[in-house]
Amino acid sequence: MRIHFIAIGGSAMHNLALALHHKGYTISGSDDVIYEPSQTRLKEQGLLPQVFGWFPEKVTANLDAVILGMHAKEDNPELLKAQELGLKIFSYPEFLYEQSKHKTRVVIGGSHGKTTITAMILHVMDYHDRAVDYMVGAQLDGFDRMVHLTEENDFIVLEGDEYLSSAIDRRPKFHLYRPNIALLSGIAWDHINVFPTFENYVTQFRVFVDSIVKGGSITYNEEDDDVREVVETSENTIRKLGYSTPEYSVVNGETILETPDGPMPISIFGKHNLNNLAGAKWICQNMGLDEEDFYEAIATFKGASKRLEKLAEGKSSVAYKDFAHAPSKVKASTVAVRQQYPERKLLSCLELHTYSSFNPQFLKEYKGALEPADVAAVFYLPESVKIKGLKEVSPEQIIEAFGREDLQVFTNAEAFKEFLYNQQYADTVLLLMSSGNYGGLDLEAIKDKVTNA
Missing domain, CATH: 3.90.190.20 (Mur ligase, C-terminal domain)
Structure with missing residues (x-):
């Protein structure tokens, strides 16, 4: 496939471009400014635009699709050209759904903790050589890219961001993934430029829960009153699986997690991260991993980039x-x-x-x-x-x-x-x-x- 990225330099966009290039697609792109590390990573794969700016002539009728980044505006010259040619235009989350609609979609949502929980799940799966597709919002040790897409993997793990999809698609990203397995970690008002009231913000999470495929499941933080209310009042025909912070202690600056096999030292710390760990454990079990195997792997987890x-x-x-x-x-x-x-x-x-x-x-x-x-x-x-x-x-x-x-x-x-x-x-x-x-x-x-x- 031939894919053109409008605003290729973004943190998420350049990772998707790299993933599709790795998959064998022909990739082109434009942007008006690209910062590090995106610039170097694109350059290494021959995907860095030679000149920064917007060039409608790059958008041609032989493209299979155009992916529009959030950074691009409604009047972007390349977007206008794509619309004029009648090309398929996808937002970032829309295209991820297209790539994963025949897979089991695992989506991690919440105002906080979603990057860490997603990172924990991927770390555990990688530790046990369980190959999955993924999209995560932080660079992880041992992973080349934040996005990985294949034809053969059964599962895809997606970090579910509640921010808008693109300038021409004002839906929150996580409304577009239609998860089979979902998690909701917490709700705390954010993005007030888009969601001016707390009630309006909470509504986005109600839509997310209702978007779960019928017969699917929602694993949710039952210690968060707003999360509990959103999940438990949903009439969607899904399994509802609550989780809470496990028992732990701090001894001489080291966090000790209580497990069925006894106390276990871990590298991460803080009540919120132990709560994240509990959610990640249930998701991994829903993906077919034993509890004992989860604990073995999570003991080696050092944390997501820039998270403590x-x-x-x-x-x-x-x-x-x-x-x-x-x-x-x-x-x-x-x-x-x-x-x-x-x-x-x-x-x-x-x-x-x-x-x-x-x-x-x-x-x-x-x-x-x-x-x-x-x-x-x-x-x-x-x-x-x-x-x-x-x-x-x-x-x-x-x-x-x-x-x-x-x-x-x-x-x-x-x-x-x-x-x-x-x-x-x-x-x-x-x-x-x-x-x-x-x-x-x-x-x-x-x-x-x-x-x-």
């Missing part, structure tokens, strides 16, 4: 980087680190830079999120607020929203850098949380400070 990822460690100091940016994720990660290292000073730093986090109404959702930290800091760039066309947010608003008078707020990248460089890291845990880059912070310098503390 250890940056550096000294004699009495350690630093973690986490993708957390939504309020529920920030709180869960801060609590997890506090529980893992109860005797050490905890320095938690959060960068605000998403659309939702600058909304005065949504900011209130962060109340108490940094409470477990001994020292708490929030960094944001006022320019980011302007770029998003939002009203200016003051440091005083942020302090009030978080409910912490001693919260340190930085609006200058250099000042934030100096704050971190001047910390004493002995007997300290540093937690850096962001889906951005902390204003260009030199993480190598921070690693050196922590390692040598």
Whole structure:
């Protein structure tokens, strides 16, 4: 097949392009800007556009399909040409469904935890040499790409994102997969630029549960009140399988999981991650794996990239980087680190830079999120607020929203850098949380400070 990607450089899009290229398809693509690591990975496979920009002449009648990325707008010249030619135009999730409609689709949904749960499932399957197709939102150790597609594998494991599919398809991505086996990890209001009320956001998860193939199953976190209500009130004729956080303990900075065969040390930590583990276990069992085999494999799981990822460690100091940016994720990660290292000073730093986090109404959702930290800091760039066309947010608003008078707020990248460089890291845990880059912070310098503390 001949496939053209409009906005090929995105994190998800370039991985799909690489997967289809590996499958033997002829791939072309365009984008106006492509960042690393997408640029190098595309270049290595001969898929990097020679010139950045949009070129309608690339879109020709002999294409079998066009895949439209979320980054491309409705008036994109290549999209207009594809529509004029009457070509098949797919969003990213639509095309994944087309590739998997004859497989057993396992879809992991939820406001938080879905990347980690998907990563756990894939790690366990890979450990036991169970070949599956997949799409996951983080780079995993031992996996070349975030997307893998074949003709022969029976299962495909998909991370089910609730964000919109494309500029011309305003449906959430996870509405399009029609799972046979599904999981719902948690519901916490997010993406307020698209879902302006919590009720509207919750509705998307109701649609997801109702989209499960009849006779299929939903494994759900019964500790989350909203998840439980959404699943248990659904009239879809599916099996409903609740899960909860397993028993565990923390001994000398090590998490010990209670299993039927006795206590087992694991690398991941935090109540939220143990809850994720319980969900992953049930999904693996639904895919035909024994509980004992799951525990054997999960003992070797180190975590998904940027999810409580250890940056550096000294004699009495350690630093973690986490993708957390939504309020529920920030709180869960801060609590997890506090529980893992109860005797050490905890320095938690959060960068605000998403659309939702600058909304005065949504900011209130962060109340108490940094409470477990001994020292708490929030960094944001006022320019980011302007770029998003939002009203200016003051440091005083942020302090009030978080409910912490001693919260340190930085609006200058250099000042934030100096704050971190001047910390004493002995007997300290540093937690850096962001889906951005902390204003260009030199993480190598921070690693050196922590390692040598």
